[in-house]
Amino acid sequence: MNVEFPHFFEHFSALAPNYDLVLSDVWGVVHNGVAAFPPACDALRRFREGGGTVILITNAPRAGEAVIRQIGRIGVPRDAFDDIVSSGDVSRAVIKDHPGQNVFHLGPERDVSIFDGLNLRFAPLAEADYVICTGLYDDETQTADDYRPMLETMRTRQLLMVCGNPDVVVERGDKLVYCAGAIADLYGTMGGEVIYAGKPYRPIYDQALRKAQALRDQPVAAERILAIGDSVRTDLKGAHAFGVDFLFVTGGIHAEELGGRDAHPDRAALHDIFVSAGKKPRGVTRRLCW
Numbered sequence: 001m002n003v004e005f006p007h008f009f010e011h012f013s014a015l016a017p018n019y020d021l022v023l024s025d026v027w028g029v030v031h032n033g034v035a036a037f038p039p040a041c042d043a044l045r046r047f048r049e050g051g052g053t054v055i056l057i058t059n060a061p062r063a064g065e066a067v068i069r070q071i072g073r074i075g076v077p078r079d080a081f082d083d084i085v086s087s088g089d090v091s092r093a094v095i096k097d098h099p100g101q102n103v104f105h106l107g108p109e110r111d112v113s114i115f116d117g118l119n120l121r122f123a124p125l126a127e128a129d130y131v132i133c134t135g136l137y138d139d140e141t142q143t144a145d146d147y148r149p150m151l152e153t154m155r156t157r158q159l160l161m162v163c164g165n166p167d168v169v170v171e172r173g174d175k176l177v178y179c180a181g182a183i184a185d186l187y188g189t190m191g192g193e194v195i196y197a198g199k200p201y202r203p204i205y206d207q208a209l210r211k212a213q214a215l216r217d218q219p220v221a222a223e224r225i226l227a228i229g230d231s232v233r234t235d236l237k238g239a240h241a242f243g244v245d246f247l248f249v250t251g252g253i254h255a256e257e258l259g260g261r262d263a264h265p266d267r268a269a270l271h272d273i274f275v276s277a278g279k280k281p282r283g284v285t286r287r288l289c290w
Helices: 038-051 063-075 087-096 107-114 143-155 181-187 204-216 232-242 265-276
Strands: 021-024 053-058 082-087 103-104 132-133 160-163 171-173 175-178 193-194 224-229 245-249 281-287
Touching: 021 038, 021 107, 021 204, 038 181, 038 232, 053 063, 063 103, 063 204, 082 204, 087 103, 087 107, 087 181, 087 204, 132 181, 143 193, 160 181, 181 193, 204 232, 224 232, 232 245
Parallel strands: 021 053, 021 224, 053 082, 103 132, 132 160, 160 193, 224 245, 245 281
Antiparallel strands: 171 175
């Protein structure tokens, strides 16, 4: 497939006047899981000062308010965005549609806030009605294959899995760690039923748009919306499916295959990524900055 190479933008200020709403990814764009990216935070703040609205959309498997507290601790200022929607928020909506059922939580203890205030019962896998997967128990050492025996049991019992984070990998400092999406993808290939509660699927974008329109007290036209992200699988695909423009940040999870985080992206490798995806962004930037 022939995909025209997109324009490279050194500065977000060249694009900003064309949009009223930014739907920005978080990990890989605003921070790397350890520290905030000050230039990106400044760019979003300046966009807001110019009258724009910024909604962060993240596949974090925690409620939005918990993510706000988390990113604040690593230096993301509150004035860089108007609001946030997380895959945790979407997961909670799915749980509310299954009141009182037995849930098996597959994921680390740090994600349990996703269940706060909900009508459910925790149960061992043998007694569960469905599974909420928020990640690996130990994402420093494990991969999805470590969960294959558990997934075989789930498949035998025909259990639905709700994937609270469709990302396969995410940045943590200068390395990549596996996320719930890796387990969910494996379960799907084994014949299991999966609901993905985040990007690139539409519910998280719909929820973000509703928040933005409530804040602006008016509708926002699709052509005035820009999504920003660093993942072809979730961010680029999700923006295209939602029908909005997309700015691709090359210094995130694809950085190593594009020549490194500090280098100008390899043009041929970048072109191959878009050809493989069958989609191209509105533009490309190494790191978000004003």
